[in-house]
Amino acid sequence: MTVAVTKTEAERALKSQFEAKFDALPGNEWVRGLRREAFAEFDREGLPTRRNEPFKYTDLRALIREVAEFSETGNMPVSETDLYDVLGVDLDELDAYRIVIIDGRFNRELSHFDRAAGLEVMPLQEVLDAPPDWFRAEFGKVNPPPGSNPVLALNTAFMTDGAVIRVAEKAVIDKPVHLISVTGSTQKIAIAHRNFVTVGAGAKITLLETYAYRRMPFAQRNAATEMIVGDGAEVHHLKYQNEGVDALHLSTWMTRIGARAKYNAFQFALGGGLARSQIYARFAGEGAQADISGAMMQFGRQHCDLTMLVDHAVPHCTSRELFKAVLDDEARGIFQGKILVRPHAQKTDAKEMARALLLSPRAEFDAKPELEIYADDVACGHGATSGEIDENMLFYLRSRGIPEDLAKTMLITAFIDEAIDLIEDEAIREAFKKISCGWLGCR
């Protein structure tokens, strides 16, 4: 489109902030180049509108009216007790190594991962200031989204810190690694942070990313994680998003999966006023297997968008995707999932399913499960359903003396658990189930 568009207030604010904060952002000359390039890319098109097909249902230009100040440091400290409040008993008790990011900054005091053999963790800020060769070779190139992506471009332009995680070849990390990103500021702030994870060949790790808030429910977050799954590695990659009800949550996962690797991903979204999560996964070696699933539970006027692209670039890979959405009040759930099978990616086996349960007459579900297939010897399928609680099931339970409210809760729980049950780590799975019950209880 050649139509000249006037910049919105938010776009102008982003530009002036970028110019004002550029010098203070971490990174050597190479990183500064990346930032400039990324911002120029963003500036060309501005915030995406619904005319930009991947943002059809999430018109960020219309939805983001104002941009908060990108924080240099949070103005309030966060303590261990605060973390307990943030995580809740179920996740706080999780026996895991911890990496804590407060307001987009790596926090050494609250993190503990030193005893994990084969695990190396560094603050991104330090790596950006003096990037080693292995980092330069891959950073930003692991699996970038096709075309220009304004959400990722903003992340690259403004990223302050994050975690760089390296898992040595054949290392088996004995406990889950819990990467906790919390906003603690009492002011409305914007933060951008980025994680970079490489998992060596044959290694095994469970990584849980938690996004939550401590004090005020209106932060604007832009987070991204790049991950390389080495040949034959096994990665369980999870995300728990419980931002404040007025918060903006933008997130991008970019994953490259090596040969014979196993990649199990799960995203659980509860919070955020406006949330957009992007998952890009690409098979880079034959014989790999990916299971990318998720669940969202939304109420009030929440808007939750999950957009995914699974790129079968090589033959003989299998992928499974199952997404569930429970939508109450005026909540809007969006699922866009594309399976791309490139030419010569024969023997691909891909199945995708999205299901929504609408609990209120004002809730809305939009789905776009897409197949783009350029190879003939494949078995691909997708499905999508939307509807309310099945009256027959409800009747069955009620005729057995179960009160209506309880019967509904049972049916919703069963619905959402079908997805949560795909999580292999038992402790995390049970924690998520308790969280979903809690959501139903206080709904």
Added chain:
Amino acid sequence: MPAVQETVEQVKSLDLDKYKYGFETDIESVKAPKGLNEDVIRFISEKKGEPDWMLQWRLDAYRRWLTMEEPKWAMLNYPEIDFQDIYYYAAPKSMEAPKSLDEVDPELLATYEKLGIPLKEQEILAGVKKPDMVGAGAADGEPALDENGNPIASDMKVAVDAVFDSVSVATTFKEELAKAGVIFCPISEAVHTHPELVKKYLGSVVPVSDNFYATLNSAVFSDGSFVYVPEGVRCPMELSTYFRINEKNTGQFERTLIIADKGSYVSYLEGCTAPMRDENQLHAAVVELIALDDAEIKYSTVQNWYPGDKDGKGGIYNFVTKRGDCRGKNSKISWTQVETGSAITWKYPSCILRGDNSRGEFYSIAISNGHQQVDSGTKMIHLGKNTTSRIISKGISAGKSSNTYRGLVSAHRKATGARNFTQCDSLLIGDQCSAHTVPYIEAKNPKATFEHEATTSKISEDQLFYCMQRGLDEEAAVALIVNGFVRDVLQKLPMEFMAETQKLIGISLEGSVG
């Protein structure tokens, strides 16, 4: 797999390049000057002797069109179309003022004869020739066969409106239809004879500025069919239109308007062919259907425009806007389409389910071979209560073609009790083709139940093995499996269509195995 001897012979017995409607009729024609401007629109309007309101309507559309941009979202690749390099009006010279069929140029009649479309009523009445119409027409009077290989004895009458380039050359059975109260005539005639109906309904389903191609069509449309079925009438015969592009560098922009008044029923068939040429030709039609209370419209299409040669040279660019409006309660609109032709297909027959309890159906078989590109599907917009819709789409891609299903199912706030079932399956034959599925599902009502399923696969080795192990050769086995694959849709076609289509599928897929 190399083609077996039988196939080679079968292909040889077919016309060159397998497209048997590729001949050209040498006939003198009257054309508008090349290109598009207000004068050309005035020229078209004047040729049709249109009243002023019609001309203003066209000019308004043209002015809007100038401000619009070509849609680029479809998965189609084609060079920029030069809209000034097209003739927007072409009519056989002899068509200046024919009053009856007897006055029609015999050359034209012969053309339709060759296409298997008899325009002489007495022939049909005498049963000399099977009135098999439209697109899939059996070549040279060869009888169509039913499933058991017996010729179908058809005593069914079909009224035909034959459109040649920009004008309607003949409309058959008008009188018999008039007895039942059914109006079936070229739209250019309806503008004069039934202006109140045209004014009321034209552009009421597809608004003038709906999309780039519909707006272009609104400005330059030349002919097409107009059907009005009055209250409570069941149309006594099948109606059909046969579109033929003949002239070089000419676009065809026809417009069809079908109105089924309360409690009426009509079944309408449409077919199309064009000569084989090296350059691409544009076809941008608009079809509007309106079903009032308790009415039913069944619209079937066999689209067999010239698809281009084996190197992808030439062929028709088919950009069509088709939409039905179930305006009344308990109304029903059903689209059935068999798409085998065109270099490019961009077409989404849709239903607006406005009336309570109304129903929309879409059955489609889209076959692409060679370098064809298809981006087709449907939209089911549920507005009324208890509206139901069903989408069955079967895409088959072979050769180097690309075949996309793009569909929207949406339920608005008030569409309580809406139900949709969608199934779109794709079959890939050969490793250089592609198949895509792009469904949009928008549910704004919890009492709307939507189910969507899609699969993409190649013909299963097991099925092939099973058939071959029972003595079928590979080609026959593939044809059998493909016919089984599209069966759900085939069954929705009118009887004589079905046999033709089965054959057409065979021809379209010829040589694509291995």
